[in-house]
Amino acid sequence: MSSSLEDLIRCSIAVDLGAARTRVQVKGAGLIVDEPSVVAVNTSTGALIAVGEAAARMAGRTPQHIRVVRPVSGGTVVDIDMARRMLRALVGEKLQGLRRRRVLLRAVATIPHDADPLARRATVETLTGVGARRVELVDTPTAAGIGCGLPVERPEAAMILVCGAATTQVAVLSLGSIVAAGTVGLGGDTIHHAVVEYVRNRHELLLPNQAVRPLHLALTGGVDVADRAEVLGRDVVTGLARTVCIDPDDVRTAIQPPLTGLTDTIRSVLHRCPPDLVADLAQRGMVLTGGSALLPGLDERLRDATGMSVHLAEQPELSAVNGLAAMMAGRISPFTARTR
Numbered sequence: 145m146s147s148s149l150e151d152l153i154r155c156s157i158a159v160d161l162g163a164a165r166t167r168v169q170v171k172g173a174g175l176i177v178d179e180p181s182v183v184a185v186n187t188s189t190g191a192l193i194a195v196g197e198a199a200a201r202m203a204g205r206t207p208q209h210i211r212v213v214r215p216v217s218g219g220t221v222v223d224i225d226m227a228r229r230m231l232r233a234l235v236g237e238k239l240q241g242l243r244r245r246r247v248l249l250r251a252v253a254t255i256p257h258d259a260d261p262l263a264r265r266a267t268v269e270t271l272t273g274v275g276a277r278r279v280e281l282v283d284t285p286t287a288a289g290i291g292c293g294l295p296v297e298r299p300e301a302a303m304i305l306v307c308g309a310a311t312t313q314v315a316v317l318s319l320g321s322i323v324a325a326g327t328v329g330l331g332g333d334t335i336h337h338a339v340v341e342y343v344r345n346r347h348e349l350l351l352p353n354q355a356v357r358p359l360h361l362a363l364t365g366g367v368d369v370a371d372r373a374e375v376l377g378r379d380v381v382t383g384l385a386r387t388v389c390i391d392p393d394d395v396r397t398a399i400q401p402p403l404t405g406l407t408d409t410i411r412s413v414l415h416r417c418p419p420d421l422v423a424d425l426a427q428r429g430m431v432l433t434g435g436s437a438l439l440p441g442l443d444e445r446l447r448d449a450t451g452m453s454v455h456l457a458e459q460p461e462l463s464a465v466n467g468l469a470a471m472m473a474g475r476i477s478p479f480t481a482r483t484r
C-alpha cells in the first residue's frame with residue numbers, strides 16, 4: 145500500500161499506536177490523546193474496566209478477575225480487538241463530533257519501518273474498526289524525522305533514532321525515503337528489565353514496577369551522582385519486604401549490554417549507506433526521538449561510542465505523531481515520501 149502526499153493531506157486523524165503510549169492528533173484540534181496503550185478487562189464478563197492512565201495504574205495490582213492487557217507491542221498491534229476497544233474508549237466521543245460534521249474519516253498511522261504485511265494489516269484493521277474509511281501508513285522514522293524538523297525531503301542524509309518502549313529504530317533518510325535502517329531491542333522497557341534482573345540476581349530482591357524508573361533516573365541522572373539509592377522490594381527467598389542500597393555504577397553496568405547493541409546497529413546502518421551520505425552525517429550527526437531518547441545520559445553515551453554529534457529532539461516522544469500532523473496539514477514540501 146502506498147500513499148501520496150495528497151492522500152495524507154486528506155486525512156483528518158493521525159494515530160501513533162505505540163507499545164507504551166497511544167497518541168492521536170485531529171486536524172484542527174491538535175493532540176487529543178496521549179495515554180498509555182493499556183486496557184483493563186473483566187475476565188469473567190469481558191467488560192472493559194479501564195483504559196489509558198487508569199488501566200496502567202492497575203498493572204501489577206489486579207485481583208484474578210481483572211486482566212491488564214497491552215494490545216500493542218514494538219509498534220505493531222498484537223491484539224486487534226483490544227486495540228479497537230482501547231481506541232474507541234480513548235477517542236470515540238471526539239470522533240463522533242467529526243462524523244456529525246459528515247467528515248469522511250481518513251486516518252494516517254505510523255508503522256515500524258520493517259513491519260511485515262500482517263502487522264500493517266493489523267494497524268489498518270484496528271483503525272477501520274473505529275470508523276476510519278481509509279487508512280494511510282507512514283513508517284515511523286520518516287514521520288519522526290518530519291516531526292522534529294529534519295529536512296528529510298532534501299537530497300541530504302539525516303539520521304534518526306526512534307527510541308521506543310522495547311525497540312529503537314535507526315534510519316538514514318534522504319529524498320523522503322529510508323536509505324538504510326535497522327532495529328535493535330533497546331528501549332525504556334529493556335532498560336527496566338535490565339535493572340530488575342540485576343537487582344534480582346545481585347540482591348535477591350524483586351523490585352515493584354513503580355520503583356524501577358525512579359531508581360534508574362536517580363542513579364544515572366547526573367554525571368556527579370555518587371550517592372547510593374535505597375529501594376524497597378520483596379525478598380526472593382523469604383517473600384518479606386526488604387530494603388537494599390544500590391550503587392550507581394551497578395545500574396550503569398546493568399544497562400550496558402542493551403546500549404552496546406544500539407551502537408552496533410548504528411554502525412551497521414552507516415556501513416550500508418553510500419559514502420556521500422555518511423559524509424553528510426559526519427557533519428550533522430543524529431537526532432534522537434521517542435520517549436526513551438529521554439533516558440539520562442543516552443545522548444552522551446552515543447556521542448562517546450560513535451564520535452558523531454547527537455541531538456535530542458524537542459518533545460522527542462511526540463515527534464512521530466507531530467510528523468503525521470505536519471503531513472496532514474500539508475506543512476511539508478512535496479517529496480516522494482516512502483509511505484506504505
Ligand SMILES: Nc1ncnc2c1ncn2[C@@H]1O[C@H](COP(=O)(O)OP(=O)(O)OP(=O)(O)O)[C@@H](O)[C@H]1O
Nearest residue numbers: 162163164165219308309310332333434435436438
Ligand atoms: N523522561 C523519561 N526518561 C526515561 N525514559 C522515558 C522518559 N519518558 C518516557 N520514557 C520511556 O520511553 C518509552 C516510551 O516511549 P514512546 O512513548 O516513544 O514509546 P512508544 O511509541 O509507545 O513505543 P514503541 O515505539 O516501542 O511502540 C517508555 O519505555 C518509557 O519508559
